Amino acid sequence: MAPEDWLVNLARQHRLSPTQRQIVQRMIGMFPEVAFLSTIEIAEQAGVSQPSVTRLATALGFAGFPEFRSALREAVLAGVPSPRSAPDHHPDRLHPGIAAIEQECANLGSLRREVTGDRMAAAVRLLAGSSPLGVIGLRASAALADYFGYFARRILPAVVTCTDAATVADSVLQWHQQGARAVLIFAMPRYPAATVTAIRLSRRLGLATVVIADSALAPFAAEAGILLVTPVASGLVFDSHAAAVVLSITLLDAMAALHPQRTQQRLEAHESLIDTWIHDT
Known part of the structure; x- marks a missing residue:
C-alpha cells in the first residue's frame, strides 16, 4: 500500500472537520516529504494555522504531532513513495501563476x-x-x-x-x-x-x-x-x-x-x- 493510501484510510476512520480534511488532502500531495516536515511547514503549505495541524494529529487518534509524524515516517519507509521532486523554491516565494503550474504538474503526476x-x-x-x-x-x-x-x-x-x-x-x-x-x-x-x-x-x-x-x-x-x-x-x-x-x-x-x-x-x-x-x- 502506498503511504498516501495509509493516510487516506486513517482519515476515513475518523470524523474530521472540513479544515482537517483540507490539511489531509494537502498532505497527500506532499508525500513523501511531508513525513519530515514540521507543523509550521505543513501549516504554511496547507494554508492553515499551526494549531490546526496539531489538532489534526489528535483528531486522528495520536497523542500529539510527534507521534503522528513518526507514524507517517513508518508509512513512507514501508510503502512506495510517489515520484516527486522538491521544487527549487518554496511555493510561497513564487509568482502565483508559477506556483499554480507547479501544483498542477504534481496533480498530473498523481494521476x-x-x-x-x-x-x-x-x-x-x-x-x-x-x-x-x-x-x-x-x-x-x-x-x-x-x-x-x-x-x-x-x-x-x-x-x-x-x-x-x-x-x-x-x-x-x-x-x-x-x-x-x-x-x-x-x-x-x-x-x-x-x-x-x-x-x-x-x-x-x-x-x-x-x-x-x-x-x-x-x-x-x-x-x-x-x-x-x-x-x-x-x-x-x-x-x-x-x-x-x-x-x-x-x-x-x-x-x-x-x-x-x-x-x-x-x-x-x-x-x-x-x-x-x-x-x-
Missing part, C-alpha cells in the same frame, strides 16, 4: 496510479456499456460535464448531460427509465447539495455511479460506486481543474478503445459532417 488502477478499468466498462450515459456536473463542475459530454457523443450512441441543479433528479429518473446502467458525476468543490442528492438517487435506482472528485476524503466519497480522484490546484482566485480534464480525456480514450469498431464507425460519420461547420483557413 499515473489512478489511470492504471482497477477503479479506472471498472469505470471504463461501466460507462462504455451504458445507453444512455448520463453525465452530471453542477456549478463549478458544469464545464467538465459539458467537455466530457461533447466528446463522448462522438463515440457513444446516447449521451445526455445535465448541468442544472433544478432538474438533476428528474434527469436521473429519466435515464433510469430509459435503461441506463451508469452515470458519471463530476463533483468539484464546493460540492453542491444537489450533486450528493444525485449520487444517492442514482444508487437507490440501481444505477452504477462513477464519481470524479478532487479528494478521496470528500464527504460523499463512501457513497460513490467508483471514486476517481483528480486533485485541483487552489493557489489562485479560482480552482484549476487541469487534472480533471486530463482524466476525462483519458477515460474517453479508454472507452473508445473498448469498442474499436463502433468507435471507428461513429468517428467516420462525424468526420463527414466537419466540412459543414469548420472554418477553412
Whole structure:
C-alpha cells in the first residue's frame, strides 16, 4: 500500500472537520516529504494555522504531532513513495501563476496510479456499456460535464448531460427509465447539495455511479460506486481543474478503445459532417 493510501484510510476512520480534511488532502500531495516536515511547514503549505495541524494529529487518534509524524515516517519507509521532486523554491516565494503550474504538474503526476488502477478499468466498462450515459456536473463542475459530454457523443450512441441543479433528479429518473446502467458525476468543490442528492438517487435506482472528485476524503466519497480522484490546484482566485480534464480525456480514450469498431464507425460519420461547420483557413 502506498503511504498516501495509509493516510487516506486513517482519515476515513475518523470524523474530521472540513479544515482537517483540507490539511489531509494537502498532505497527500506532499508525500513523501511531508513525513519530515514540521507543523509550521505543513501549516504554511496547507494554508492553515499551526494549531490546526496539531489538532489534526489528535483528531486522528495520536497523542500529539510527534507521534503522528513518526507514524507517517513508518508509512513512507514501508510503502512506495510517489515520484516527486522538491521544487527549487518554496511555493510561497513564487509568482502565483508559477506556483499554480507547479501544483498542477504534481496533480498530473498523481494521476499515473489512478489511470492504471482497477477503479479506472471498472469505470471504463461501466460507462462504455451504458445507453444512455448520463453525465452530471453542477456549478463549478458544469464545464467538465459539458467537455466530457461533447466528446463522448462522438463515440457513444446516447449521451445526455445535465448541468442544472433544478432538474438533476428528474434527469436521473429519466435515464433510469430509459435503461441506463451508469452515470458519471463530476463533483468539484464546493460540492453542491444537489450533486450528493444525485449520487444517492442514482444508487437507490440501481444505477452504477462513477464519481470524479478532487479528494478521496470528500464527504460523499463512501457513497460513490467508483471514486476517481483528480486533485485541483487552489493557489489562485479560482480552482484549476487541469487534472480533471486530463482524466476525462483519458477515460474517453479508454472507452473508445473498448469498442474499436463502433468507435471507428461513429468517428467516420462525424468526420463527414466537419466540412459543414469548420472554418477553412
